[in-house]
Amino acid sequence: MNEHELRGLIDSVKIGRMSRRGFVRRMVAVGLTAPMATQLLAYSGVAMAQAKSTYKPTKRGGGGLLKVLWWQGPTLLNPHFAVGTKDQDGSRLFYEPLANWDRDGEMKPVLAASIPNREDGTLAADGKSVTWKLKQGVKWHDGKPFTADDVVFNWEYSKDPATAAVTVANYKDVVVKKVDDYTVRVEFPKPTPFWANAFVGTQGMIIPKHLFADYMGAKSREAPTNLKPVGTGPYMFKDFKPGDMVAGVINPNYHTANKPYFDAVEMKGGGDAVSAARAVLQTGEYDFAWNMQVEDEILLRLEKSGKGHCVISPGGNIEHIQLNTTDPWTEVDGERAALKTKHPTLSDPAVRQALTMLVDKNSVQKFIYGRTGIATANFVNNPEKFNSKNTKFEFNVDKAADLLEKAGWKKGADGIREKGGKKLKFVFQTSINQPRQKTQAIIKQACQKAGIDIEVKAVTASVFFSSDVANPDTYPHFYCDLQMYTTTMTQPDPELFMNQFCSWEAATKANKWQGRNITRWQSKEYDDNYKAGQNELDPVKRAAIFIKANDLVIANQVVIPVVARPGVAAVSSKLKANLSGWDNNTWDIESWYKEG
Amino acid sequence: MSRQYVIRRLLVMIPSLLGISIILFCVLALAPGDPFADLAANPAIPPEVAASLRAKFGLDDPVWMRYMHWITAMAQGDWGFSFASRIDVDQLILQRLPTTLMVIGAAQLLAIAVALPVGVLAGTRPYSIFDQIANTLAFVGFSLPTFFTGLLLILVFSIHLEWLPMVYRADLASTGWTWLWEQFRQSIMPVMVLGLFQGASLVRYVRSAVLDVVRLDYVTTARSKGIGERRVITRHVVRTALIPVVTLVALQMPIIFGGALVTEQIFRVPGIGSLLISAMLANDTPVVMAVTFVLACLVVLFNFIADVLYGWLDPRISYR
Numbered sequence: 001m002n003e004h005e006l007r008g009l010i011d012s013v014k015i016g017r018m019s020r021r022g023f024v025r026r027m028v029a030v031g032l033t034a035p036m037a038t039q040l041l042a043y044s045g046v047a048m049a050q051a052k053s054t055y056k057p058t059k060r061g062g063g064g065l066l067k068v069l070w071w072q073g074p075t076l077l078n079p080h081f082a083v084g085t086k087d088q089d090g091s092r093l094f095y096e097p098l099a100n101w102d103r104d105g106e107m108k109p110v111l112a113a114s115i116p117n118r119e120d121g122t123l124a125a126d127g128k129s130v131t132w133k134l135k136q137g138v139k140w141h142d143g144k145p146f147t148a149d150d151v152v153f154n155w156e157y158s159k160d161p162a163t164a165a166v167t168v169a170n171y172k173d174v175v176v177k178k179v180d181d182y183t184v185r186v187e188f189p190k191p192t193p194f195w196a197n198a199f200v201g202t203q204g205m206i207i208p209k210h211l212f213a214d215y216m217g218a219k220s221r222e223a224p225t226n227l228k229p230v231g232t233g234p235y236m237f238k239d240f241k242p243g244d245m246v247a248g249v250i251n252p253n254y255h256t257a258n259k260p261y262f263d264a265v266e267m268k269g270g271g272d273a274v275s276a277a278r279a280v281l282q283t284g285e286y287d288f289a290w291n292m293q294v295e296d297e298i299l300l301r302l303e304k305s306g307k308g309h310c311v312i313s314p315g316g317n318i319e320h321i322q323l324n325t326t327d328p329w330t331e332v333d334g335e336r337a338a339l340k341t342k343h344p345t346l347s348d349p350a351v352r353q354a355l356t357m358l359v360d361k362n363s364v365q366k367f368i369y370g371r372t373g374i375a376t377a378n379f380v381n382n383p384e385k386f387n388s389k390n391t392k393f394e395f396n397v398d399k400a401a402d403l404l405e406k407a408g409w410k411k412g413a414d415g416i417r418e419k420g421g422k423k424l425k426f427v428f429q430t431s432i433n434q435p436r437q438k439t440q441a442i443i444k445q446a447c448q449k450a451g452i453d454i455e456v457k458a459v460t461a462s463v464f465f466s467s468d469v470a471n472p473d474t475y476p477h478f479y480c481d482l483q484m485y486t487t488t489m490t491q492p493d494p495e496l497f498m499n500q501f502c503s504w505e506a507a508t509k510a511n512k513w514q515g516r517n518i519t520r521w522q523s524k525e526y527d528d529n530y531k532a533g534q535n536e537l538d539p540v541k542r543a544a545i546f547i548k549a550n551d552l553v554i555a556n557q558v559v560i561p562v563v564a565r566p567g568v569a570a571v572s573s574k575l576k577a578n579l580s581g582w583d584n585n586t587w588d589i590e591s592w593y594k595e596g
Numbered sequence: 597m598s599r600q601y602v603i604r605r606l607l608v609m610i611p612s613l614l615g616i617s618i619i620l621f622c623v624l625a626l627a628p629g630d631p632f633a634d635l636a637a638n639p640a641i642p643p644e645v646a647a648s649l650r651a652k653f654g655l656d657d658p659v660w661m662r663y664m665h666w667i668t669a670m671a672q673g674d675w676g677f678s679f680a681s682r683i684d685v686d687q688l689i690l691q692r693l694p695t696t697l698m699v700i701g702a703a704q705l706l707a708i709a710v711a712l713p714v715g716v717l718a719g720t721r722p723y724s725i726f727d728q729i730a731n732t733l734a735f736v737g738f739s740l741p742t743f744f745t746g747l748l749l750i751l752v753f754s755i756h757l758e759w760l761p762m763v764y765r766a767d768l769a770s771t772g773w774t775w776l777w778e779q780f781r782q783s784i785m786p787v788m789v790l791g792l793f794q795g796a797s798l799v800r801y802v803r804s805a806v807l808d809v810v811r812l813d814y815v816t817t818a819r820s821k822g823i824g825e826r827r828v829i830t831r832h833v834v835r836t837a838l839i840p841v842v843t844l845v846a847l848q849m850p851i852i853f854g855g856a857l858v859t860e861q862i863f864r865v866p867g868i869g870s871l872l873i874s875a876m877l878a879n880d881t882p883v884v885m886a887v888t889f890v891l892a893c894l895v896v897l898f899n900f901i902a903d904v905l906y907g908w909l910d911p912r913i914s915y916r
Contacts, residue, residue, distance in 0.1 A: 065769070069763070072874070072877075073874075075678070075680040075681040075874075075878070076680070076681045076682055076683075081682065083680075161644065161645075161648055162648075164645055164648050164649050164652060165645070166645060168642065168645055169642055172642075218652075221677070221682045226682065227683065239767055241691050241692075241766065241866055242678070242680070242681035242683055242688060242691075243680075243681070243866075243870070243871065243874045244692075244766065244866035244870070245765070245766065245767060245866065247767055264769075266765075266767070268763060268765065268864065269864075269874075270861070270864040270866065270870050270874070271763070271861065271862070271864040272861075275750070275762065275862075275864075278755065278762070279762055279763055282755055283754055283755055283758060283761075283762060285754075285761055285762060285763055286763065462877075462879070466879075467632070514643050
């Protein structure tokens with residue numbers, strides 16, 4: 001899809017020929033995120049849609065205790081230190097951002113009075129600033145008013161490197177200015193098409209200035225409020241035991257009428273995913289459980305008890321196979337898989353192409369992941385409607401064998417294809433995790449039929465995913481031919497996500513394998529395209545560039561996408577909860593309620 | 597037993613604890629894993645943040661320097677702070693300790709309450725039907741691992757019968773009798789699992805101790821004096837037989853803490869064990885170090901208590 005076609009689509013949304021949702025799906029299908037798609041529309045003058053509220057309770061409170069299970073409990077409650085989703089989800093009970101991302105990637109205001117847009121000029125035409133109008137009359141839990149000073153403070157707090165905030169990337173390059181007590185302006189050093197990183201979504205939660213002002217920088221760890229959050233959220237802090245439990249009580253002065261419904265909330269941690277699923281789906285002891293990394297077969301069986309069901313929210317996570325472009329078996333200057341080398345067999349496009357045909361994604365979905373992993377041809381995300389039309393992935397052993405045969409890879413006496421003395425033998429590694437080992441087996445079997453020998457290898461997750469420089473078995477070292485894991489897309493804007501294929505990001509010994517380009521793929525075309533995207537002011541053109549980036553990755557078989565991994569939560573049948581794959585699990589906790 | 601002996605034993609504990617701490621620290625330093633792996637894998641977080649955190653927390657120093665820092669701080673009562681939650685470690689442990697002590701204490705009481713009468717009865721009537729049954733059950737009891745019996749109990753009592761909750765909550769909102777009742781209901785399964793496992797092996801010890809004593813001449817003398825059988829058993833046999841059992845119970849205390857690890861994880865009991873497991877999963881070295889060191893201290897301490905108790909209970913044994 002090029003820029004021209006993209007503009008055509010946006011115009012059809014404008015005149016109402018295409019639905020917003022249809023457009024978003026279409027964008028997702030070509031490798032953009034839903035939030036990015038809605039931002040495109042906003043830039044083109046199509047305001048964000050306001051989803052109709054389905055919230056039924058007509059008064060605040062009265063819902064009793066909401067019991068939710070996070071099998072890894074939150075360990076800290078300062079959103080600027082929240083490393084994992086568990087911490088962000090826990091913090092979100094008490095703290096709120098200016099705006100959220102809903103299931104369709106639409107932005108919903110929380111502490112903002114409205115979403116910035118082109119019509120009233122809050123979104124600058126040159127893309128260099130965005131002005132947020134804050135909701136008035138919002139109070140912190142201790143009664144102090146929430147104002148523009150708090151918002152500005154969060155920027156100062158986070159951008160200070162000594163604070164060591166994990167949100168620093170959102171704030172370090174921008175300037176936040178107070179316009180008046182209820183208006184702030186975020187200014188960008190250069191035109192920024194994606195303007196909603198600061199103060200929005202998972203990393204956008206805002207902490208009160210009056211309680212943190214004395215604890216900026218190096219003293220950040222000592223703030224007593226780190227452990228006893230005081231926010232603007234629907235629940236007020238009651239108790240916190242790191243890793244075990246977070247408890248909150250209703251905020252009687254919450255800024256939205258009739259919300260929240262529950263009088264108290266308890267987030268319990270610990271245990272494992274399967275027993276958490278049981279506690280919701282089978283015994284009904286709990287109302288909600290997070291991150292059900294459980295085989296679909298088990299989930300289906302538990303659901304039969306009728307006490308609850310699973311809710312699937314599409315997001316940006318994808319299980320994929322990486323093909324090494326360098327030679328992992330030759331040591332050069334003290335490192336294997338060095339950039340100077342070339343993979344002896346995988347560098348042949350025919351071999352790469354054959355491999356993509358040997359991954360039986362449909363079987364992987366059908367027999368292993370079920371609803372929790374959807375076969376996909378794209379590197380970025382899970383397209384629902386347009387998948388089959390736009391992209392082709394096929395599983396065809398004969399065709400793969402044929403392709404190899406034509407490229408001169410002939411079967412030897414042992415049934416393994418070879419050419420010029422080089423055999424098609426690959427070591428395929430992943431972390432120890434039952435679905436992954438099953439997937440490995442399916443791929444190994446298909447490859448065997450086509451004359452490719454696969455040696456499977458499984459590494460303990462704590463080693464595989466560590467950044468240990470000395471350990472050769474970590475995924476950034478990639479000291480083997482193929483490897484498989486899930487990459488997570490934490491930001492709605494693809495720019496950061498897609499830098500993992502840029503030449504300069506290659507993981508090497510020199511950068512202690514911290515580079516993000518694990519496959520070490522080197523492509524001038526991709527680099528140039530990416531750089532063009534970074535400097536492109538026009539959001540539509542920029543979107544087209546990122547779509548091309550995704551196409552390049554797939555067309556060159558740098559990686560083979562296997563299944564998209566949507567978020568899976570277990571929800572009791574009485575509980576009505578809105579979930580979103582683009583934001584925290586608890587992004588809309590103020591609107592959760594029970595029925596019947 | 598002399599005072600000198602006690603003092604000497606106490607002094608010997610210091611080098612052994614030091615040795616243990618060095619070994620623990622080295623093993624943890626050599627183990628794979630990185631507390632900031634999550635940060636490194638997240639493209640939204642610049643590598644400088646992870647680097648500055650590493651520098652701030654002193655992770656880039658050589659192992660021996662980190663150990664010196666740790667031991668000097670520890671000697672001054674500073675246990676360091678958790679990387680994952682940035683809270684002081686002693687605070688984290690204190691938060692979890694009451695729950696663990698409650699569950700383990702109750703389990704130990706249950707174990708003794710079951711093992712004593714059963715063991716004594718079995719020991720005084722060796723090879724009777726009762727003895728055979730008690731023996732068989734004891735074997736079954738300590739052969740089944742706690743994670744198995746725990747899951748079994750959950751399956752039966754929580755899922756099929758729906759009598760008991762499967763998740764342990766440390767912060768029950770109710771008060772008074774309802775609190776007690778809810779606390780009782782949620783404690784039954786973890787306490788049973790731990791207590792019966794412990795009790796099973798204790799039965800065997802009590803039985804053999806009683807068997808040893810019951811044949812001694814002084815027991816025959818007591819019987820021939822015409823004292824009733826019941827009094828012979830309670831006054832003469834059990835009293836002597838319990839001497840080795842008491843030391844065994846003391847020696848077993850640290851083992852229970854170990855067994856509690858698994859049980860706490862299964863029932864989501866927020867005790868020291870689940871703290872240790874989650875800290876290990878998060879590569880939160882200061883917490884792992886502190887908890888394992890506390891457990892090591894317990895082993896050493898209870899060994900000492902057992903030795904002292906033994907000499908005090910049985911004056912025939914003298915220490916020099």
